[in-house]
Amino acid sequence: MTNPYKANRITENFYEIDQGGVRCFLFIGDDFALLIDTGFGGELLPVLREVTDLPIKVLHTHCDRDHIGASEAFPELYMHPAEFACCKKKNNIDLPMLPVWEGDAIEVGPYCLEVVLIPGHTPGSIALLDRKHRFLISGDSVQNGTVYMFGEGRDLLAYEASLGKLQDMADAFDVIYPSHGDLTVTPDTIGKLLRLTREINGGILPVPQPAPAHMPADVKIYEKDGVRLFLQM
Ligand SMILES: [Zn+2]
Numbered sequence: 001m002t003n004p005y006k007a008n009r010i011t012e013n014f015y016e017i018d019q020g021g022v023r024c025f026l027f028i029g030d031d032f033a034l035l036i037d038t039g040f041g042g043e044l045l046p047v048l049r050e051v052t053d054l055p056i057k058v059l060h061t062h063c064d065r066d067h068i069g070a071s072e073a074f075p076e077l078y079m080h081p082a083e084f085a086c087c088k089k090k091n092n093i094d095l096p097m098l099p100v101w102e103g104d105a106i107e108v109g110p111y112c113l114e115v116v117l118i119p120g121h122t123p124g125s126i127a128l129l130d131r132k133h134r135f136l137i138s139g140d141s142v143q144n145g146t147v148y149m150f151g152e153g154r155d156l157l158a159y160e161a162s163l164g165k166l167q168d169m170a171d172a173f174d175v176i177y178p179s180h181g182d183l184t185v186t187p188d189t190i191g192k193l194l195r196l197t198r199e200i201n202g203g204i205l206p207v208p209q210p211a212p213a214h215m216p217a218d219v220k221i222y223e224k225d226g227v228r229l230f231l232q233m
Helices: 045-049 081-090 156-168 188-201
Strands: 006-011 014-018 023-028 033-036 056-059 077-079 097-099 105-108 111-117 126-130 135-139 146-148 175-178 219-224 227-232
Touching (some): 006 045, 111 156, 156 188, 188 227
Parallel strands (some): 135 175, 146 227
Antiparallel strands (some): 006 014, 023 033, 105 111, 111 126, 219 227
């Protein structure tokens, strides 16, 4: 059984769709609504219909299973093309995949979401930046939960470069909305993750903590300044 979804209003035409352990976001425009990710799967559409009757397009921050679980219920699915292959491989559903690219700007109601490519967690991970409302949607890449950086498709060197890219843009936003952990984190979370990742890539590893028992035995948690990575060393 997956957790039920719950829609929580953040501000005008902008909702968190919380599934306990993962969250999606919903923006309501004039003639369509934009859903960011679809969670673990389950009865998502009826919860969205509580807040909008509009056609719903889906944009994926990336295509790990906890972000595309209910995507088959929607006809228009967008993601960066670097996710196409792993999306097809990781998931048994045949999703119609449409591309978004670095720099694309998606206008939905009062919001304008700019696509920022941040490979590392997955090859086609994206963040979404609204410069007018000064927020960033970060997917899994920036959060105060533990970032999964082991397994197929993870790239810790690319992740470091992407964190540097976000760090350089950090004067454009005041708040970050991640998919896991707290609903909001502050932009200094990027710098903390960048320092930790840079040290690990440079061979300086903090003393690891044990990962939950269901994970492979050589996966450990590496933590510094309140940010954490799952790594398989
Ligand atoms: Zn995730």
